[in-house]
Amino acid sequence: MNTHPAPAFIQRLALACTGTALLSSIGLGFWDLIHPMFAGPRYTLTPASSVQLWSYGVLQALKPIGFLAGLYGFFLVATRGGKLLKIILALSVIGGVVYGVVWLMIAVTGRDDALYIGNRALGSDGHSNGAALFLWLAPLALGIGAWFTRRVGRWQAAWVAAAGLLGSQLFGLFTPGVALIVEGILWLGLGATVYRSAAA
Numbered sequence: 001m002n003t004h005p006a007p008a009f010i011q012r013l014a015l016a017c018t019g020t021a022l023l024s025s026i027g028l029g030f031w032d033l034i035h036p037m038f039a040g041p042r043y044t045l046t047p048a049s050s051v052q053l054w055s056y057g058v059l060q061a062l063k064p065i066g067f068l069a070g071l072y073g074f075f076l077v078a079t080r081g082g083k084l085l086k087i088i089l090a091l092s093v094i095g096g097v098v099y100g101v102v103w104l105m106i107a108v109t110g111r112d113d114a115l116y117i118g119n120r121a122l123g124s125d126g127h128s129n130g131a132a133l134f135l136w137l138a139p140l141a142l143g144i145g146a147w148f149t150r151r152v153g154r155w156q157a158a159w160v161a162a163a164g165l166l167g168s169q170l171f172g173l174f175t176p177g178v179a180l181i182v183e184g185i186l187w188l189g190l191g192a193t194v195y196r197s198a199a200a
Helices: 007-034 050-078 083-109 131-149 154-173 176-199
Strands: 115-117 120-122
Touching: 007 050, 007 176, 050 083, 050 131, 050 154, 050 176, 083 115, 083 131, 131 154, 154 176
Parallel strands: none
Antiparallel strands: 115 120
């Protein structure tokens, strides 16, 4: 009995990833360039309207679904599926859930310090809101794993690892709009790798 998922299923995972990259990263990035969502002191949101605030919050909350689909697809096509990578994927799911809840609460409250655990605010900062697990750690680990298994090209494994490594630095180096666009390009590459590998 073949337990490996069908190529069509893996391609759907890839399409979810690329669609999310286009909407939740590149689309929001260009919108943020037109009217920045964050400005001024910490916890200050400056949306043009409630439509922008809610669009931003909902699309960011949906981002983990599409990107985790891409990560799972890459896990299937590019790695041997070891225990360590399974644990990292499980942690990335937890991080994605936290990230989604935080962004929905940002939309509800209109504040970047939307949730608190004790005295620590959880907001848009990826170090505290779960992003570190699914946007940075998981692609880095999967890319390194794929590098050694050689089920995809080494440049593709390096691209996925770079999505995690560079992703952890983007929002410190660029304005949010530019960082989102670059993030989207990195994840488009991941989705394309999964799609093409599933079809091969």
